[in-house]
Amino acid sequence: MSLGLLYGLAGIALVAMGLYAALAARHVLRRLLGLNVLGSGVFMMLVALASRTTEIAGRPDPVPHAMVLTGIVVAVSATALALALLRRMHRHDDSARLPEDRLP
């Protein structure tokens, strides 16, 4: 088993967990954690697959590395905006759940 395959499969598992949590959880903060884990899984797949060029070219592919670097910054800024929206919803509705998830 190669390093790329091991971490690639781990990335897939993280994508699945994150997706399940983002869709199944009721608390918005937990949904956001799910989206972040999903993102980490996608980044891990990209970087893992980039390591496949090491044998032929002598180093991992720098292009996916740059894409992941961009992705991390975009993910954290999107999370920050989503958290600000969550805090606003909580201030106005006194609930951290989306309207359809609230108890009647």
Added chain:
Amino acid sequence: MAAEVHALDFVLVVLLLWLGWRALASADLFKAVVQFIVFGLLVSLAWVRLGAPDVALAEAAIGAGLAGALLLDTLARLGRKGATDEVRPLGLTPARAGIALASLGLVILLVASVLALPESWPGLTAPALQQLGASGVTNPVTATLLNYRGYDTLLEIGVLLLAVLGVWILDAEAALPAAPADPMLSLLLRVLLPLTVAAAGYLLWVGAHAPGGAFQGAALLAAGGVLWHLARPLSLPASRPVRAAVVLGFAVFLGVGVATAVFGGGFLTFPPAYAGAVILLIEAAAMVSIAVIMVALFVGRPAQGTK
């Protein structure tokens, strides 16, 4: 970077999956967030193992550090009632069975496609290394970010700008009750802040030929800014200089793009003779902007009249 799999890799992968799941499924959201922060730190170890030190630096500072601070801050603002969730937040119910099945189906598709890929692949490494001489830097990741795929990075800074505008547009929130002044925190700030600025400058400079660059430097600066805010609360959106710093990176990047389109070979096509200097200029401006934006994202929009 060694390509063989060590026992360490298996331990790391098992820990990652366990912590990743606990970060999602812990009933106590505070525990979940703390586990998410530790998960982020372990992910950056995985980047090191996969030969991506540039990504590891950014992940440790941004993915684990800043994202963790943001999550904890929001959790504190939600209060005790807002932060409580179900006892089994992800427990399987009939309604969730469909989601679980869909996730499982995605796993099967992804595993099949990853297994179908060849074990070894030329990728874009060779072209990226061939053009390195004309890119102005010798770190291929920096060359990709600022030269080959400059568009991506320009638009990324645009996304950051939009995020901070979004946070500022939302109505003001009351400041958290101020903690009593902590002499240790002030002392730490006085010692750490100059070190942070020096280290960020070093990362910016070294990014041209070794792991580092504007994003990693900005993440360090932002960490310093967040610490500052915790010791002495800042009020960011009020002033003009802050707004100028927020748009600086995007404006300089766009200005360089327009200048190269008018006088040179095309939008963001740097002449090889000046590429190194141009990249350093863009990175310096971007570092200041990204750092200020990240601190602004953390500070949010404090209510009028609070410090």
